[in-house]
Amino acid sequence: MEPYLYIMKTRMMKALAYRFDVLTAVLVQCFLVVVTAFFWIAVYGGRDSAAGVTEKQMLTYTIMSGVLSCLFTINVEIRISQSIQKGDIALDILKPVNLFGIYLAEDTGNLLILLFQNVLPLLLVSALFIQVPVPASALLLLLFIVTAAISYLINWLLSVTFGMLSFWLIRMGPLSSLKICVIRMLSGSIIPLWFFPEWLRNILAFLPFQYIYQLPLSIYIGKLTEQETIFQVGVQLVWLLILYGLYRLMQRKVLKNVMVQGG
Secondary structure (H helix, E strand, C coil), X not given: XXXXXXXXXXXXXXXXXXXXXXXXXXXXXXXXXXXXXXXXXXXXXXXXXXXXXXXXXXHHXXXXXXXXXXXXXXXXXXXXXXXXXXXXXXXXXXXXXXXHHHHHHHHHHHHHHHHHXXXXXXXXXXXXXXXXXXXXXXXXXXXXXXXXXXXXXXXXXXXXXXXCCHHHHCCCHHHHHHHHHHHHHHCCCCCCHHHCCHHHHHHHCCCCHHHCCHHHHHHHHCCCCHHHHHHHHHHHHHHHHHHHHHHHHHHHHHHHXXXXXXX
16 A cells, blocks of 8 residues: 555645645635525525425535535546556556556545645635535434545546546547536536436436435435435445446456557
8 A cells, every 4th residue: 555655645745736726726616616506596586495405405515516526526537548648558557556546546645635725615615605514414424424435436437437448539538528517417416416307317316427426415415314315325335336347347458458559
């Protein structure tokens, strides 16, 4: 673990060096959360609840969605694409550490920095201009943290598996942007899925997207019953295993091709 911990430390130090980028990202994220919160206030228009969720719960959902969006900043696709374009990928594979373990360590180090640099200012701004995003209970807060960690792994596995397509497509820019938009729209990050048509919700229940954002956020605000929580957390774990298996399959295929072709 020592090499990966060193990589995490290096990534954290690098993130601290670019203060202007950090300030810009914080301001943009705070602006988006505040605007989205005012949008939901206008949508509710003084009504007590909509789709079984109160206005206060919806605002908490919006704030914590912004928090997860900050933390779920993953750069593995860019790293893979850059290594391929520069021709460094073959040499990287020969290093005495797992290449994708390096990418995960970098993203984890970035997450730890974002937790303090971006999330804390976002929570402060939200508390001043919207409300304090209090969880439904201490137990649900703990469960939120656990499911959010699993969500991060699901999101990372989706990103690294998608990023490995660079070995065949070379440039992933437009496809990566499309993937991000699809995940944000179908995961409940922007609009909770309980506002979607029932037929679409039934389809999305069989896809991994809602288990990235909506599940931990629904737990945080107390939207789910105990049975719904147990079932959806079980489905989330199943998707984690499925995506890990897909990642391992893609990894073996990619490494085999690189070793045969020489990069």
